[in-house]
Amino acid sequence: MTTKTITRANIVATLRHETGLPQTECEELLKSVLDEISDSLIEGETVKISSFGTFAIRQKSQRMGRNPKTLEGFMIAPRRVIAFRPSAKLR
Template structure:
């Protein structure tokens, strides 16, 4: 299976062909959608997109890591990560 990277420009071009809006309108629309999603995630909210999946923010606790050069144990600080769970239709 080959992997393909989809860029914002690819999505905007696909919107342009499917919807018929101008290229700049499609790019602006895409930017608005992505800003809304990232804003919600930054506030810790879950973003659910029907028939696609949901993005959620999860807390990772503190854990111990190891420096591979010195083998010294180092604490890794707690952090927030974004998780994606695909919908049943996407699986």
């Protein structure tokens, strides 16, 4: 199975082809959507996109880590991470 990376340029090209809008409008549209998702996640909100999936912020607690080369232990600080759960249609 070959894997392909979808880039912003790919999405803009697809939007342009599907909608017939000018490239600059498609770029602005994509930027607006991504900015809205980012801003919502930064504020701690969950973003649910129907038939696609749900983005949410998860809190990771402090934990022990280990340097595999020296086997020295150290504490990994607590942090926030983005989690994505695909919808049933994507699974």
